[in-house]
Amino acid sequence: MTFTFVFDLLAATLRNATPLVYGTVGETYSERSGVLNLGIEGTMYAGAFAGFAVAFTTGSPLLGLLAALVVGVLAGAVMGLLTVTLGANQHVSGIGLTIGLIGISEFANRLLFQGGELRRIEPMPLLEPLAFLGAPGEIFHQYGLTYIAFLVVVPLAWWVLQRSSFGLEIRAVGDNPEAADAAGINVGRTRYLALMIGGALMGIGGAFFTLAVLGSFTLDIIAGRGWVCVALVIFGRWRIGRGVLGALLFSLLFSLQFRLRILPGFGELPFEVLLALPYLVVILALALSGRNVAYPGAYLKPYRRS
Amino acid sequence: MTAGAVSGSAAPVVELRGITKRFGDLVANDRVDFDVGRGEVHALLGENGAGKTTLMRIVYGLTHPDAGQILVGGRPVAIRSPKDAIAAGIGMVTQHFSLVRPMTVAENVVLGRTGGIRLEMAAAAARVAEASERLGIRVDPGAVVAELSVGEQQRVEILKALARDCRVLILDEPTAVLVPQEVEALFATLRRLLDEGLSVVFISHKLGEVRAISDRVSVLRRGVMVGTVEGSTDERELARMMVGRPMLGIRRTERAGAGPPSTPALSVRDLGAAGVHGLPALVDLSFDVQPGEILGVAGVSGNGQTELVGVLSGMRHPSGGSIVVDGVELAGASPRRLMAAGIGRIPEDRHASLIPDLSVAYNLAIERLDDFRRGGLLDEPAIREHAEQLIARFAIRARPDDRVATLSGGNIQKVLLARVLSRDPRVLVVAQPTRGLDVGATEYVRSELLARRAAGTAVLLVSEDLDELLALADRLIVLYEGRIVGEMRAGDADPEQLGMLMAGRGRAA
Numbered sequence: 123m124t125f126t127f128v129f130d131l132l133a134a135t136l137r138n139a140t141p142l143v144y145g146t147v148g149e150t151y152s153e154r155s156g157v158l159n160l161g162i163e164g165t166m167y168a169g170a171f172a173g174f175a176v177a178f179t180t181g182s183p184l185l186g187l188l189a190a191l192v193v194g195v196l197a198g199a200v201m202g203l204l205t206v207t208l209g210a211n212q213h214v215s216g217i218g219l220t221i222g223l224i225g226i227s228e229f230a231n232r233l234l235f236q237g238g239e240l241r242r243i244e245p246m247p248l249l250e251p252l253a254f255l256g257a258p259g260e261i262f263h264q265y266g267l268t269y270i271a272f273l274v275v276v277p278l279a280w281w282v283l284q285r286s287s288f289g290l291e292i293r294a295v296g297d298n299p300e301a302a303d304a305a306g307i308n309v310g311r312t313r314y315l316a317l318m319i320g321g322a323l324m325g326i327g328g329a330f331f332t333l334a335v336l337g338s339f340t341l342d343i344i345a346g347r348g349w350v351c352v353a354l355v356i357f358g359r360w361r362i363g364r365g366v367l368g369a370l371l372f373s374l375l376f377s378l379q380f381r382l383r384i385l386p387g388f389g390e391l392p393f394e395v396l397l398a399l400p401y402l403v404v405i406l407a408l409a410l411s412g413r414n415v416a417y418p419g420a421y422l423k424p425y426r427r428s
Numbered sequence: 429m430t431a432g433a434v435s436g437s438a439a440p441v442v443e444l445r446g447i448t449k450r451f452g453d454l455v456a457n458d459r460v461d462f463d464v465g466r467g468e469v470h471a472l473l474g475e476n477g478a479g480k481t482t483l484m485r486i487v488y489g490l491t492h493p494d495a496g497q498i499l500v501g502g503r504p505v506a507i508r509s510p511k512d513a514i515a516a517g518i519g520m521v522t523q524h525f526s527l528v529r530p531m532t533v534a535e536n537v538v539l540g541r542t543g544g545i546r547l548e549m550a551a552a553a554a555r556v557a558e559a560s561e562r563l564g565i566r567v568d569p570g571a572v573v574a575e576l577s578v579g580e581q582q583r584v585e586i587l588k589a590l591a592r593d594c595r596v597l598i599l600d601e602p603t604a605v606l607v608p609q610e611v612e613a614l615f616a617t618l619r620r621l622l623d624e625g626l627s628v629v630f631i632s633h634k635l636g637e638v639r640a641i642s643d644r645v646s647v648l649r650r651g652v653m654v655g656t657v658e659g660s661t662d663e664r665e666l667a668r669m670m671v672g673r674p675m676l677g678i679r680r681t682e683r684a685g686a687g688p689p690s691t692p693a694l695s696v697r698d699l700g701a702a703g704v705h706g707l708p709a710l711v712d713l714s715f716d717v718q719p720g721e722i723l724g725v726a727g728v729s730g731n732g733q734t735e736l737v738g739v740l741s742g743m744r745h746p747s748g749g750s751i752v753v754d755g756v757e758l759a760g761a762s763p764r765r766l767m768a769a770g771i772g773r774i775p776e777d778r779h780a781s782l783i784p785d786l787s788v789a790y791n792l793a794i795e796r797l798d799d800f801r802r803g804g805l806l807d808e809p810a811i812r813e814h815a816e817q818l819i820a821r822f823a824i825r826a827r828p829d830d831r832v833a834t835l836s837g838g839n840i841q842k843v844l845l846a847r848v849l850s851r852d853p854r855v856l857v858v859a860q861p862t863r864g865l866d867v868g869a870t871e872y873v874r875s876e877l878l879a880r881r882a883a884g885t886a887v888l889l890v891s892e893d894l895d896e897l898l899a900l901a902d903r904l905i906v907l908y909e910g911r912i913v914g915e916m917r918a919g920d921a922d923p924e925q926l927g928m929l930m931a932g933r934g935r936a937a
Contacts, residue, residue, distance in 0.1 A: 285547055286545050287543075287544065287547050289547070290531075290535060290538075290542065290547055291540075293528070293530075293531065294531070297528045297529065297531075298526065298528045300522075301527055301536075301539070302528070303490075303509070303510055304490065304510045304520070305510070305539045305540030306511035307539070308511075416530070419528075419529065419530075427490060427509075
């Protein structure tokens with residue numbers, strides 16, 4: 123095993139972790155406010171499609187990114203309408219939202235880009251600030267969205283949640299909405315905001331695939347990564363730092379199995395086994411770390427003043 | 429009747445006029461008038477379900493009235509949410525505390541009143557510390573609420589309300605969760621605050637406390653204001669207003685001289701059990717209960733009572749020790765074996781012990797379905813007949829086919845009693861049997877327990893209600909942090925000493 127292999131593996135880990143970080147931070151915000159947003163898979167999917175469609179039509183990846191963000195905010199607002207305003211069951215609402223958004227995205231895809239050859243856009247460029255380091259610099263050979271995820275979104279999201287008044291309100295609303303209400307906090311508004319911020323992050327996480335990695339939109343592009351984020355939030359015990367750590371671990375395994383496949387020693391093994399490995403590890407990690415977990419106090423509970 | 433005979437000295441700080449609130453067919457408040465003056469404690473007295481809490485939730489904006497008016501300082505105000513109430517200078521400490529448990533004291537106190545984006549936690553903590561010093565309410569601003577005792581949590585609630593400059597403080601059953609010493613401390617704090625002009629609405633159904641602290645007492649019965657009287661009105665009169673008849677007061681009859689101890693029906697030795705965080709919840713518990721004896725277990729909730737009942741009913745595994753019923757070792761046995769050995773239980777959470785969607789008849793039969801099996805099928809007529817007999821014997825106000833979910837708390841408890849007592853248990857384990865029941869149902873349950881005692885059953889009675897323990901139990905043990913810290917004959921027990929033991933201060937000689 124060479125150093126190049128390691129640097130390449132670490133670079134891939136950061137790259138693969140990027141959409142998971144956006145999704146996990148977004149889901150953490152939703153859940154800390156007391157709403158399990160299972161619309162995440164669909165929100166990432168819609169973000170991926172909307173980002174691509176707008177970037178392809180306008181020729182501007184930045185406008186595409188903006189579109190993904192807006193779609194994410196809207197998806198969060200719909201989740202708010204269902205679970206906060208209407209008090210519907212969060213599981214059903216979330217799964218319904220996911221099915222709906224995937225369906226709408228694929229329908230729109232067929233209308234706009236019917237059949238024919240694969241439409242492509244110029245993917246966002248890779249940044250290479252430390253190229254002069256040679257091989258180790260390869261680790262930092264990343265997309266701008268990856269830099270933004272780790273250097274801006276994660277620290278800012280942590281600071282807002284733990285150190286700002288708004289974060290205190292989110293945590294209060296998610297743990298004891300009655301207490302928050304009695305303290306004069308608008309429970310519904312706070313939950314809507316948390317869902318919309320979370321949705322925006324999920325949308326961007328989805329757009330990372332179309333705008334940065336692939337430069338195109340393909341069906342089943344998210345491939346369950348939204349569900350992985352839901353698991354990572356629990357693995358991270360609703361803490362941003364631990365959730366990001368989980369995303370990194372998952373991506374490390376994910377990237378590793380890709381590389382193991384082409385090694386001669388693993389040639390005999392069906393690749394599906396290796397592909398399943400990171401997911402199995404998530405299940406195992408959840409089973410081991412998921413016991414005695416302190417869920418947010420108002421998890422899954424709609425709030426109604428009598 | 430002395431309705432409206434007494435009024436506050438000055439103009440009321442808060443006044444309610446004609447408040448009406450219906451929940452479906454139930455009229456929780458029927459044209460209720462109420463007011464509280466400056467520097468006054470006005471108690472709101474009434475049985476469970478009389479509408480006290482609903483009335484005050486309306487004042488605090490947590491519930492919306494169907495009719496009526498709220499005046500603050502003589503001017504009508506619209507209180508649509510707690511935010512409006514806080515702005516009007518009204519604070520409330522609800523029965524189930526409105527605290528965010530994973531957060532610190534300081535975070536809870538500043539919650540909802542943080543200006544700006546950044547949370548100035550250090551400054552907030554300093555302010556909280558200063559307020560706590562000035563008001564004489566001792567709490568550590570940096571402590572996490574979940575780790576505080578109930579009394580401390582209550583102090584946080586009061587501090588929270590005062591930090592919002594409230595002029596009227598509503599306390600909903602504030603003493604229900606406190607030991608006697610904590611009650612004294614609470615009253616001392618309140619008296620100091622009253623001198624500074626605070627007004628207090630004190631919701632309670634405990635006559636002694638109401639008389640100890642109140643200037644005026646208003647009594648609600650079934651949603652209707654019965655009257656307002658001086659705080660010094662005697663207990664008999666208050667009780668009569670509250671229940672509409674004098675309370676009977678169920679008590680055990682002292683037996684003439686304690687006979688020689690017979691063989692205990694239940695014998696527990698060195699019993700241990702693990703709690704939630706791996707800490708021991710029960711430590712080396714040893715006690716006996718004789719046939720025909722009620723052994724009371726006193727203690728503030730969370731000191732091992734739940735675990736003790738769990739272990740004795742087979743729902744929780746002991747970590748060591750022995751449980752012997754009539755010479756048979758039962759530690760760690762399944763609920764089924766324990767039942768077969770003669771242990772009957774009436775658990776703390778009565779709703780969790782019945783299946784609300786099933787009928788009364790099935791719920792009554794469910795612990796002994798083997799008796800109602802005919803071939804592979806259930807003997808429906810027998811189940812029904814069994815239910816009809818028990819309904820008659822225990823005066824359950826329900827039909828065999830009624831779903832348990834539709835029953836009142838008192839009737840649910842009767843179903844449980846009927847199910848357990850119809851098996852004629854040798855040992856009865858009872859937890860909080862009258863919690864949340866009205867006076868009539870409470871008296872019924874207590875008299876049933878005494879009837880079992882007379883019939884020779886060994887009863888282990890776990891209760892947070894000291895009056896109940898003192899009225900029913902022959903002997904008492906006190907649990908603190910999973911250990912027995914005191915044991916005494918109930919006749920020799922005085923509340924002061926019990927309170928000390930329950931608070932973990934001192935051991936019985």
